[in-house]
Structures are given as structure tokens and as C-alpha cells.
Amino acid sequence: MRTIAADRGWVSCGRRRPTAAVRLYCFPYAGGGLAAYQPWAARLPEEIEVWTVCLPGREHRLDEAARTDLHGLVDELRSALAPQLAGPPAPVAFFGHSLGALLAYELARALREHGDREPAALVLSGRADAHHPPRRRMHTLGDDDFIAAVQGLGGAPSAALEHPELRELCLPTLRADITAAETYRYRPGPPLDCALANWAGDADAGVPPDAVADWAQHTTGPTRHRLFPGDHFFPWSTPNILTPLLKDIHPAQ
Structure with missing residues (x-):
């Protein structure tokens, strides 16, 4: 499957779908990249064109330093993606998990602030709302x-740290990503007006479901709260996760 990159490799699309009804942009968790969402892209219907965000410090951007300042990273993302988001006419939706939830939310705010095209729907997963300071340090x-703390979370980052060669390669990027997430501070501003769904895992020890539900206060649009069985990486252990995803990126359904 051919990968199409846009603007210095910030996003990649495995298959362009010019007549898509929705363009879905997926934002990674700490240490994550394109690989996390490739299975989703293959399974989603033809009406969804999937773009995955690749941050510095991983995959084809491995020679770049990972960023530790989330607001600065969002500024870079907006500069890179705003021209692409402006067209074609299909609505845009963002999905972000953990660190990716913060990136998706703050990018939507930055796009609005600069008069750029905003997403029609946000799905924010596995992260307490922006007002909540991180429970972990x-x-x-x-x-x-x-390493022990990351392994306690499970998921792909934990698996990578089990191999000495991968550990040396991915540890600086993973630490930078977690630094960005844990040092993030909310800057007050008006709420968005897009549809917003928030997802939580019922066994996620570090992210209480009620704190995830608080994302609803950040939009005047329709909201939806979903609670799934599983730990912090529940989107990758829930067999039918794409069914609610399709509903949440089509807020009229």
C-alpha cells in the first residue's frame, strides 16, 4: 500500500479516497506513530479517508528530535496541516488517544484562533479533560x-521497552512525549462548537472516567461519553471499536 506524505512528513495516508465523506486524522499516544492506526485504516469503509499524524522522533522522522513542549508542537502542526485541512470539501474529524487527545483538542483550538478550517467532530480518548493536571509524574x-512506570501501562510502548535494542531507540522519544503531556497546562479560552465524544477505559488506573467525561465542557456542540472495558490502551483491545468510532465521527448519526 503506497504511503502519501504531506508537508515534511507530518501526516501520511495509506490510500487516498477523493470522494470520501469524512477525512479522519488520527493523533498518536506517547511513543506511538503510524503503525498504531494502520489496522484501522484497512478496516474502515471506503467513505472514510484516514490520515495519521507522525510526530518528530519516530518512524520516517526518526532523525528529528521529539518535542517536549505541547503548545509549541501544536503550533508546528497547525502551520503544517492548515493548508491541507482547507480542502477538499469533505468534513474533517480528529481522533486522539492520551497524548493524542491533547494534540487533537489544542490543534482544533489553534485552527479556530487563526481562522483556519476546524474539525466537525473530535473523539478524545484515554485522557482527562484539559483542566485536569496529570495524576502521574x-x-x-x-x-x-x-521504564517500570511505562510497562505498568501496557500497550505497544511497554512491549517495545522489553527489547534492549528497541529500548535504546525509543526511550528518548517516549520520555519527550510524556514530558509534553505531563507539563501541558490548559490556557483558558472560548469553547469549541464541534461535536465531541470522549472515551474512557473502565480499568484505566490513571485516567478516571468522570475526568474524561469532563471534556464535554469544552464545546457548545453535541457531546457523547463512552465507557469501554479495558485499561489505558482499550482502543486496541476492544474488538468492535470502529463501530462507535464511525458513529462519533458522523455526529448526525
């Missing part, structure tokens, strides 16, 4: 404790 830990 992992980024200040020494390497051994940091």
Missing part, C-alpha cells in the same frame, strides 16, 4: 523507574 523519573 513519570517524566522526572530515572530510566529504570520510568
Whole structure:
């Protein structure tokens, strides 16, 4: 499957669909990249064109330093993606998990602030709303404790740290991503007006479902709260996760 990159590799699309009804942009969790969403892109219907955000410090951007300042990273994302988001006419939706939820939300705000095209729908997953400070402070830990903390979360980042060669490669990027997420601070501003769905895992020890539900206060548009069985990486352990995703990126359904 041919990959099409846009503007310095910030996003990639495995298959362009010019007549798509929705363009879905997927934002990664800490340490994540294109690989996390490739299975979704293959399984979603033809009406959805999937673009995956690739941050510096991973995959085809491995030679770039990962960013530790989330607001600065959002500024870069807006500059890179705003021209692409402006057209074609299909509505745009954002999905973000954990770190990706913050990126998706703050990018939507930045687009509005600069008069750019905003997403019609946001799906924010596995992250307490923007007002909540992080419950964990992992980024200040020494390497051994940091690795143990990440492994306690499970998921793909934990699996990568089990292999010494991969650990050396991915540890700086993972630490930078978690630093960006844990040092983020909300800047007050008007709410969005797009549809907003928030997703939580019922066994996610670090992200209480009620704190995830608080994302509803950040839009004047329709909201939906979903609680799934599973830990922090529930979107990748829930067999039928694409069914609610399709409903939430089509807010009229």
C-alpha cells in the first residue's frame, strides 16, 4: 500500500479516497506513530479517508528530535496541516488517544484562533479533560523507574521497552512525549462548537472516567461519553471499536 506524505512528513495516508465523506486524522499516544492506526485504516469503509499524524522522533522522522513542549508542537502542526485541512470539501474529524487527545483538542483550538478550517467532530480518548493536571509524574523519573512506570501501562510502548535494542531507540522519544503531556497546562479560552465524544477505559488506573467525561465542557456542540472495558490502551483491545468510532465521527448519526 503506497504511503502519501504531506508537508515534511507530518501526516501520511495509506490510500487516498477523493470522494470520501469524512477525512479522519488520527493523533498518536506517547511513543506511538503510524503503525498504531494502520489496522484501522484497512478496516474502515471506503467513505472514510484516514490520515495519521507522525510526530518528530519516530518512524520516517526518526532523525528529528521529539518535542517536549505541547503548545509549541501544536503550533508546528497547525502551520503544517492548515493548508491541507482547507480542502477538499469533505468534513474533517480528529481522533486522539492520551497524548493524542491533547494534540487533537489544542490543534482544533489553534485552527479556530487563526481562522483556519476546524474539525466537525473530535473523539478524545484515554485522557482527562484539559483542566485536569496529570495524576502521574513519570517524566522526572530515572530510566529504570520510568521504564517500570511505562510497562505498568501496557500497550505497544511497554512491549517495545522489553527489547534492549528497541529500548535504546525509543526511550528518548517516549520520555519527550510524556514530558509534553505531563507539563501541558490548559490556557483558558472560548469553547469549541464541534461535536465531541470522549472515551474512557473502565480499568484505566490513571485516567478516571468522570475526568474524561469532563471534556464535554469544552464545546457548545453535541457531546457523547463512552465507557469501554479495558485499561489505558482499550482502543486496541476492544474488538468492535470502529463501530462507535464511525458513529462519533458522523455526529448526525
